[in-house]
Ligand code: SF4
């Protein structure tokens with residue numbers, strides 16, 4: 009009996025040593041393996057690639073078309089913005105109510121700019137329900153670059169308006185010139201001879217002044233002509249007188265001779 013008790017005691021020691029060695033063997037085996045415990049929330053558990061979690065917005069690309077807002081079956085998207093010249097949006101709100109969202113992803117597919125997505129974030133633990141309305145915007149209002157773009161757009165708008173005004177003015181001037189031309193054309197048609205005359209004879213309309221008759225063979229100026237005209241009749245008169253004298257003399261001689 010005493011012998012059986014000693015054997016059991018030794019067997020127990022052997023089992024204890026063996027179980028300790030097996031246990032330590034398992035411990036040593038896992039000592040150099042990668043740990044499976046994640047220190048959440050510091051460490052985030054990886055999720056499947058198709059997981060649909062909290063949304064994120066690429067605000068730079070968003071054109072505020074509201075397609076996502078319209079597509080949402082539970083109306084949990086709220087977009088508030090102001091459109092400025094140059095298609096610049098002044099953002100006030102792009103919020104999503106996760107009290108209502110069912111992560112159906114119907115808001116993402118109709119987006120024309122592919123700028124709203126469902127991410128991998130699954131931590132929705134909040135103390136208040138109101139905290140589950142999340143604003144997805146990364147900035148509010150206008151940035152410096154937006155101010156610059158608005159300024160450029162306004163200048164471009166002014167330039168185009170000035171161009172349009174100049175074009176309109178030119179078109180109006182052209183129209184007025186055409187109207188004037190058409191108004192003048194019937195007068196030209198009504199008097200073709202009068203209008204034709206100036207073309208052929210520029211002096212036709214002017215009063216004709218009689219040109220002084222220049223005696224043949226005298227190519228001198230008007231003063232010489234005058235002297236010639238003044239002198240000639242005198243010479244002729246003298247000649248005439250002389251001839252008349254001669255005639256009278258002759259007549260007298262004849263008469264005398266007759267006597
Ligand atoms: S995932 Fe579905 S329910 Fe949630 S915001 Fe998008 S469309 Fe609405």
Ligand code: SF4
Nearest residue numbers: 070071073074076119
């Ligand atoms: S559909 Fe896309 S581009 Fe349009 S408002 Fe939504 S996120 Fe912005």
